[in-house]
Amino acid sequence: MQMIDLRSDTVTLPSPAMRAALSHAAVGDDVYGEDPTVNELEALAAAKVGKAAALLVPSGTMGNLIALLAHGARGQRVVCGDESHVYHYEAGGASALGGLVYHTLPTARDGTLPLDRVRAALQPEDDIHGTAPGVFCLENTHNRCGGTALTPQYLADAHAITCEMGVPLHLDGARIFNAALAVASPVEYLTEHVDTVQFCLSKGLAAPVGSLLAGPTPFIARALRVRKMLGGGMRQAGIIAAAGIVALNTMVERLGEDHVNAYLLAAGLAEMPAIRIELDRVHTNIVRFQLADAQASVGEFLAQLRDHGILMGGMGGPTIRAVTHYGIDRAAIEQTLAAVQAVLAPSG
Numbered sequence: 001m002q003m004i005d006l007r008s009d010t011v012t013l014p015s016p017a018m019r020a021a022l023s024h025a026a027v028g029d030d031v032y033g034e035d036p037t038v039n040e041l042e043a044l045a046a047a048k049v050g051k052a053a054a055l056l057v058p059s060g061t062m063g064n065l066i067a068l069l070a071h072g073a074r075g076q077r078v079v080c081g082d083e084s085h086v087y088h089y090e091a092g093g094a095s096a097l098g099g100l101v102y103h104t105l106p107t108a109r110d111g112t113l114p115l116d117r118v119r120a121a122l123q124p125e126d127d128i129h130g131t132a133p134g135v136f137c138l139e140n141t142h143n144r145c146g147g148t149a150l151t152p153q154y155l156a157d158a159h160a161i162t163c164e165m166g167v168p169l170h171l172d173g174a175r176i177f178n179a180a181l182a183v184a185s186p187v188e189y190l191t192e193h194v195d196t197v198q199f200c201l202s203k204g205l206a207a208p209v210g211s212l213l214a215g216p217t218p219f220i221a222r223a224l225r226v227r228k229m230l231g232g233g234m235r236q237a238g239i240i241a242a243a244g245i246v247a248l249n250t251m252v253e254r255l256g257e258d259h260v261n262a263y264l265l266a267a268g269l270a271e272m273p274a275i276r277i278e279l280d281r282v283h284t285n286i287v288r289f290q291l292a293d294a295q296a297s298v299g300e301f302l303a304q305l306r307d308h309g310i311l312m313g314g315m316g317g318p319t320i321r322a323v324t325h326y327g328i329d330r331a332a333i334e335q336t337l338a339a340v341q342a343v344l345a346p347s348g
Contacts, residue, residue, distance in 0.1 A: 003306075004332045007313040009175075009258070009285060009325035012206040017250060018243040022208075025242035029235050030056070031228070037238030041245050042212070048248060049176070049197055050188035051214035055223050056241060057232050060174045063198035063213040065093040066230065067170045068135055070222040071196070074099030076134025079121045081107035083144040085172055086137055097230075101131050109281065111142030112154055115161060122165040136162050139172040140179045140190060144315070146278075147262075147286030149179035152189040159193035168195040174211070175203055177252045178284040181259060195219070204255050204285060205247035206326040210240050254326065258285035261324040261333050268337040274344040285325065290318045301343060308339035 005011045014022075028034035038056055046054040057063045064086050068078055078094050080087050082104035086094070094100040103121055105113045122133045138158060140150040155171075162169040171194040173179070180187040191197050196215035201207035213223055227233060234240070266282040269275045269289055277289035291301060298314050305312055312322045322336070 001309045003309050003311055004328065004336055005311045006322040006324065006328065006336065007311050009203040009323045012202070012204070012326045014208045014243055015206060015246065015251070015326070018207060018246045021242040021246050022239045025238040027236035027238035030237045031233040031235060035236060035238045035241070037245070038241040041241035041248075044245060044248055045212040046214050048187060049173075049191040049199070049214050051191065051197070051216070053217045053220040054212045054214040055220050055227060056234075056237060056244070057211050057213055057227060058209065058234070059202075060172070060198055060200045060211040061090045061093070062227070062230060062232050063211040064090060064137075064170070064172050065097070066213055066223045066226045066232070067196050067198060067215075068094040068100060068137070069098040069226050070219060071168045071170060072098065072100045072134025075101070075131060077101045077103040077121075077131045078135055078137060079103045079105065079118065079133060079167075080137040081105055081111075081113050081139065083107035083142070084137065084139050085143050085174070086139070088144065100134060103131070107142075107145065109145060109148075111139065111145040111148040111150055113138070113158075115157055118158060119161050119165070122162065122167045124165070133165065133167045135168050135170055137170045137172060138194070139174075141175045141182070141284050141286070143174075143286065146281040146288040147175070147178065147284035148281060149182035149283050150190070151183050152185055152193070155190060155193040162195075169193075170195065171197040173197045173199040175200070175284065178204055178255050178259070181256055182283045201244045201247050204258055204325055205251045207243040207247040208240070210244050212244075251326070255285070258324040258326070258328070259283075261285075261328055261330060262287050264330065265322060265324065265333050265336060268333070269340065272341065272344060275340075285323055287322045287324075288315065288319055290320065294318065304343040305339055308342060310336050310339045
């Protein structure tokens with residue numbers, strides 16, 4: 001049985017054009033700065049998000065970690081949302097490896113953080129018992145809020161505060177191109193009001209591996225040193241970068257198909273009495289829902305879906321996540337809805 005895998009957009013397979021590109025990539029030693037394909041990708045990525053320079057890293061987690069370590073000093077605080085990816089899913093790297101302290105703020109259902117609380121959290125610390133602010137981090141799109149997208153205006157308002165407080169703003173933009181489509185805005189409008197941004201090639205853009213960290217040239221110079229310290233310096237990385245170039249040049253506009261398919265899935269689920277879902281929160285390619293029966297087992301539901309050829313993921317507690325991506329078409333959505341209906345049928 002061929003599975004329909006909706007666990008994440010990280011399960012995408014590279015396109016034929018990517019496979020061809022990586023097999024013929026010009027390569028060199030990137031640690032020496034001599035891989036021409038990596039250099040081309042980094043220049044392209046920086047231009048795409050309106051920054052002076054960019055750095056190829058193996059993963060989004062490493063990209064965010066490098067940013068936090070390059071911005072903040074030991075004992076300073078990372079101000080971020082209590083539902084953020086950097087806080088929940090990155091193994092506490094900023095604390096474990098950089099001596100930074102996470103300071104979380106309440107996350108609204110749309111992925112925003114209350115700006116009055118942001119201002120207060122970024123105030124200089126005069127009391128010797130406290131920690132000084134080191135870096136502020138936002139996420140766009142927001143994973144645990146269901147793929148919601150921050151607007152250019154919100155980012156501008158947040159950046160005005162960080163500039164006033166003298167604290168850098170880093171954006172975890174793993175799915176920033178999804179966000180740009182969702183708010184019908186050029187991606188540069190979402191990145192112009194942040195100091196640095198990380199975005200992934202290996203999610204909806206369907207490259208097999210890699211993320212980019214972009215920002216001012218002096219920052220990227222610091223980031224390069226941190227990448228080396230973390231073991232992220234790769235050698236003939238052009239075979240990775242070649243797929244990334246294809247991804248940025250050919251896969252961005254295609255993300256709109258994922259958004260349409262996600263809404264089709266969400267709308268179909270909303271018609272089932274045994275499902276609880278908020279359609280107004282489906283902005284991009286992430287669909288979050290719950291079983292209406294609070295006593296029903298999420299694990300059992302997911303296992304039965306697997307038996308029907310459908311893979312989804314749990315988010316902890318009652319929440320289930322499905323993510324559309326390259327390789328998932330309308331027929332797959334229809335098959336998924338039929339499978340969900342079949343699994344739920346015995347309980348009505």
